Amino acid sequence: MKRLILSIVFISFFLIGFSQNNNIFIRKEDNPELKITIDAYFGISLMTQYNGFIRYGFIQVKSTGETKVTYLSQQQFMQQVTGQMVSKANPNKINYLEQKEIMWQSFENLWKIRYAEYPYDGPNKMEKGWAGRDMAPSEAQWNFLKQNYGYNNFDQFLYGENMWKLVKDSQDAAWQSQYSSLK
Numbered sequence: 582m583k584r585l586i587l588s589i590v591f592i593s594f595f596l597i598g599f600s601q602n603n604n605i606f607i608r609k610e611d612n613p614e615l616k617i618t619i620d621a622y623f624g625i626s627l628m629t630q631y632n633g634f635i636r637y638g639f640i641q642v643k644s645t646g647e648t649k650v651t652y653l654s655q656q657q658f659m660q661q662v663t664g665q666m667v668s669k670a671n672p673n674k675i676n677y678l679e680q681k682e683i684m685w686q687s688f689e690n691l692w693k694i695r696y697a698e699y700p701y702d703g704p705n706k707m708e709k710g711w712a713g714r715d716m717a718p719s720e721a722q723w724n725f726l727k728q729n730y731g732y733n734n735f736d737q738f739l740y741g742e743n744m745w746k747l748v749k750d751s752q753d754a755a756w757q758s759q760y761s762s763l764k
Contacts, residue, residue, distance in 0.1 A: 619641050622740040626736065662677045690751065693711045693712070693757075694711060694712060695735070696712050698710055730743045
């Protein structure tokens with residue numbers, strides 16, 4: 582008899598629990614509000630490092646706003662943006678340099694955005710940069726970078742369309758002249 586009563590109570594609670602329209606038991610994968618997506622991009626930073634003027638990276642941005650940077654060598658970056666190496670930021674192996682009409686050498690010249698003169702000894706020592714100050718853009722140049730590309734400081738990684746736009750624009754002599762004239 583005791584077993585029968587316990588069974589009836591259990592079945593009653595079971596039926597009452599599932600008769601409610603309750604979202605408690607919805608799986609995370611089935612609830613778009615809880616689903617986290619990750620977008621992948623290529624990115625650059627003008628913060629110098631031991632092996633060059635540009636930091637290259639693979640950027641993952643979660644729908645929660647969290648950002649993760651995986652640093653790449655220049656060679657890895659170039660192979661991935663041209664589709665020669667597998668990348669989550671380029672799963673279709675598109676040659677972005679070709680598609681966006683960007684010369685790979687343009688990445689080599691990005692130091693000029695930050696420096697007024699080539700900062701190290703070597704064959705490029707006499708080459709001039711576009712920056713308004715010795716080691717940094719002028720205030721007007723920073724404002725220009727912020728307004729046009731969303732670039733706020735050297736530590737920041739510029740990624741996605743803003744990165745491609747800056748690199749492409751920096752190839753243009755008129756852009757270089759305009760940027761250099763901002764004091």
